[in-house]
Amino acid sequence: MEKSNNHLVIMAGGIGSRFWPMSTPERPKQFIDVLGCGRTLLQLTADRFKNVCPPENIWVVTSEAYAEIVREQLPEIPVQNILKEPCRRNTAPCIAYVSWRIKKMNPKANIVVSPSDHVVMDVKEFERVILSSLNFTSTTDAILTLGMKPNRPETGYGYIQADLSMASARNKEVFRVDSFREKPDLATATKYIQKNNYFWNAGIFIWNVSTIVNAFRVYQPNISDIFENIMPILGTDKEQEVINEEFPKCDNISVDYAIMEKVEEIFVFPANFGWSDLGTWGSLHEHTSQDAYGNACIGKNISLFETRNCMIHTTEEKKVVVQGLDGYIVAEKDGTLLICKLSEEQRIKQFSE
Secondary structure (H helix, E strand, O other): OOHHHEEEEEEOOOOOOOOOOOOEOOEOHHHOOOOOOOOOHHHHHHHOOOOOOOHHHEEEEEEHHHHHHHHHHOOOOOHHHEEEEOOOOOHHHHHHHHHHHHHHHOOOOEEEEEEOOOEEOOHHHHHHHHHHHHHHHHOOOOEEEEEEOOOOOOOOOOEEEEEEEEEOOOOOOOEEEEEEEOOOOHHHHHHHHOOOOEEEEEEEEEEEHHHHHHHHHHHOHHHHHHHHHHHHHOOOOOHHHHHHHHHHHOOOOOHHHHHHOOOOOEEEEEEOOOEEOOOOHHHHHHOOOEOOOOOEEEOOOEEEEOOEOOEEEOOOOOOEEEEOOEOEEEEEEOOEEEEEEHHHHHHHHHHHO
16 A cells, blocks of 8 residues: 555544633634643644654644644644635535545545544554555445444444444455444443444544545535535635635535445444543543542642542643542633532533633
């Protein structure tokens, strides 16, 4: 497989209020150093692909409001590879736009589509899975998604039901998808993890560019027609002007509904590389090293006394002392301090408004 044909698409347009007060609508979580490692989630996403594709083959789809932040955080990628959506239209139009853009430049392109705000603990295994997946899609007309092996009955993720009775002849780790399942209630999620053929849907997709473009032509002709008609303009100095006019005409639909649940040649690669979408403070607590009392701390000078099961994120304070808490979030950013029970973090949105 020729790595020069490998492309990475990072979707970085999210505006969520998760991880307040660290993240804000002006700088959502993908643009902040959530893990306290000196790299933002967007930068860590790009870092994971350094042995998969060259920097000139990395694309970021975001909004006009975040384009300059992307340029600052990923200066190694060409500025023309930062595609700016004029409005939010969910993931299907986002993926269609960048797919036609890449196809015009390289009709042999092999593409990984990844969210910008997820975390991977075992980068070596992640790289192995991605390269194996790209090798699979480069020689087939199949669409491939990654399925994360669940370790708990999680209600915050969608699930993929796989047919494990027979692996693909081209890759023994790849299996056909039976169905996609919406985020379940706890009872349903518990049933899923008692079986061995249900996996978390990580929202990471692999395909060659011809496969995905043809899928849009078949299953989403309205979206396809828009990008087919403007393809001569893509890559020119008139691109943004035309995109600003035509992109809002796209249906507001996710790629899951638009393509994944309709296409016949759909496969899943079950994987286990310490993945999380870091959707909550609780998930950050789970994926951060903990002391003997279950406390996870991100910050330079934090002292804990009689404290258990807490998530402490205070990177801007010279000294932080916490005493007597059990199961709390303590987070500070730009003069705002949050102290909240981990079990009630769903209420954080109302605090931030």
